[in-house]
Amino acid sequence: MTIAFPKPDEAVLARRAEIIEGLGRLVAPEALIVSEDERRAFETDGLTAYRQMPLAVVLPSSTEEVSAVLRFCHEHGVKVVPRGAGTSLCGGAIPQPDAIVLGVAKMNRVLDIDFEGRTARVQSGITNLGISQAVAHEGFFYAPDPSSQLACTIAGNIAMNSGGAHCLKYGVTTNNLLGVTMVMLDGTVVEIGGTHLDSPGYDLLGLICGSEGQLGVVTEAVVRILRAAEGARPALFGFESVESAGACVAAIIGAGIIPVALEYMDKPAIQICEAFAHAGYPLDVEAMLIVEVEGSDQEIDDMLRRIVAIAEPFRPKTMKVSQSEAESAAIWKGRKSAFGATGRVADYICMDGTIPTGQLPYVLKRIDEIAKSYGLGVANVFHAGDGNLHPLVMFNTNVPGEMEKAEKAGEDILRLCVEVGGCLTGEHGVGVEKRDLMPCQFTDVDLAQQMRVRGVFDPRWLLNPAKVFPLEGRLAA
């Protein structure tokens, strides 16, 4: 438990009853959660080691209600922690005792679908998968696919600029977002973008995407929807060394092929996932690639033939092209359940740094050494095409001190990512988890510029204030 939270504002805590009464005038009774039992459901998110009880929870059902609640908080100096489904792995939605949680989960409707114009307008509390499901009957889908897509909301995806396994071809949230309705802290509702491309002035949409709930609360979004490919098929390649797997990735890209997904798993991850999903993963290799291509059967055959020919010189021990829908599903089940499967064998923390892919063999070797130096195990699954690592540092929460060791190991790994030219987080966000590491990636000047921009939207630091920026040295505007 090494992450500090700011000391709660006693004056706000003392006014709790008055604040709740004020909020009660703005939303329906069932939208305001005050009892300790019910608030407990909101005290953490995907970073479950940290828990903070919020002052109250408000679950509005319209942009107008969000606006009224934020205006009230602005006027009364009450902090606000916006929340989608609470799946953040970096603690982006963890509350604080002197803040209300403002959840958008009740606002989950599809407002408009335009297949011809290839856009969907949705309320921000809809789940990521909910969008794809709403357009699937016409063969369309929403492209970014974080592993939590069944539960996570588009509001959270926008806040964190979420990615997924298929972003090598389709990009991340920021590349698939066309417009938002956002409520600012003073209650002002601002419309940004629309169903057209690009913005006339500054790219506010690009700024808001990934701003971790610090600039405003997004209540509606316009996203691009895409027609799904006719088919997709993955293939598995097992290698005897990390170097061969890395070189094979470089060769595929060098040959002008961008597979729709290119996923890497190391030996511990293969073992854990195979035991869980029975996907037919090879257990006798050091590294495995899942390469998926899309198109018609004929195009897929052609592409996989090319990839197999490229892989052969790297002497894969296993080469297996999926032969059926069931096999494909099993291959993906193994990969997509990597976090859950790991959770069955150990407690773990999941890191999310990105590295230049050329540094892969060196970084994996160092990650292994770092984990060993703390007496811990590590399993690696990651997006090989873009260098976004997900080392799962495993520990036992019942052994005193192990969690702190895992956190330290995680920090060392992230510092390593920055050292080799990468970054602290590729798709999960900074949240509280990586907040104090920001100075190893950014200079004071870099951070000051970000904080000054933040200050334009929220000069008093009331929106999700414990996150992203180190607690010391904060600037307004």
Add this chain to the structure above:
Amino acid sequence: MTTHLPRDEQDASAIIRDASEKGILLSLSGQSTKADMGRPNQTDASISSGAMTGITLYEPAEMVISARSGTPVSEVIRTLAEKGQELPFEPMDYRPLLGTRAEPTIGAVAAMNISGPRRIMAGAARDSLIGVRFVNGRGEVVKSGGRVMKNVTGLDLVKLMAGSWGTLGFLTEVTFKVLPRQERMATLVLRGLKDAQAVEALSQALGSPFDVTGAAHIPARDRQGASTLIRLEGFSVSVDYRLGELRRLLKRFGGSTDILEGRGAEAVWQSLRDATVLTDGADRAIWRISAPPTKGAEFTKRIAQSLDAQWFYDWGGGLIWVSTPVDDDAGASALRDTTRELGGHATLVRAPAETRSAVDVFEPQNETLMTLTKGIKASFDPAGILNPGRMYAGV
């Protein structure tokens, strides 16, 4: 007027810090090939990236390239081509429209978020821009993003810099993710469609599973019939397959179809990219309109009621290039009435300086957005010395 040519980032930082202390207003430029775009502004001196050139990192296997901001775009494109790669967003070359000759710089591509026909599929320059270094109006060297393509660490200032036209900072280095150049490019051409039908056909193609990388329509004029162009790229086998499928899909639109490949096809896409399809005289104003794609034909129908306009469509109908007479407001009020009703925004790309002073070059923003815009400007450039007024008055 003094023109500063900083040798490097430190040099640029010193020049801008000095200007901010003394309140010297600076024009920012690369090689000034697009100096006649945007609102004309009065400045005291200029600073150019012309002496800050060179590719600083290129890793083909990682699909990433970094260059100092003054590096010619042509050098970046050539370097990538040697390894079979390209800038996915296909940046437009404004020189033919503006009648300029120098070498456009990669910094301007980022600063103006310059894209081309492939934007519809591969995103704009802002989608490929993954890292920037710049000097803000305080003279401080700031970085955002980096050299890896997945990065959500901190506020995304990269996006703010893209398309800020030098009003927030002087870019010193830019990093783009790149893609392999495809083995084959082929264009399916449908002849003789009216605008509304063409936009419908393009929507069908873009809503198909066949990965269309260009979707344009050139209406009939003079003795030339209308042509609707759908571009496919990829491995040859795949291109053949998709051409066949698209032909079948679009059969109901009738008319003759043919397939363009090779140099001729490249020239057509270049003329679409650079808007040289608009051929009705260098003395006319040129507008670039981004609209909801399905409203494209309705848009031109409305403006044609009051304007002597010529146009063509890119991005499946979502990008409309329009030429108008330069008299009065060059069509600004008719165009902006239409963007207000149908959505989207209009930018005045080419017009005499007096016209660009008199009408809004960029789509006017509402009060809330303008407050945010001014706040952001002040957070980067509190003294207001960087390209003041180039986008909006007071910004």
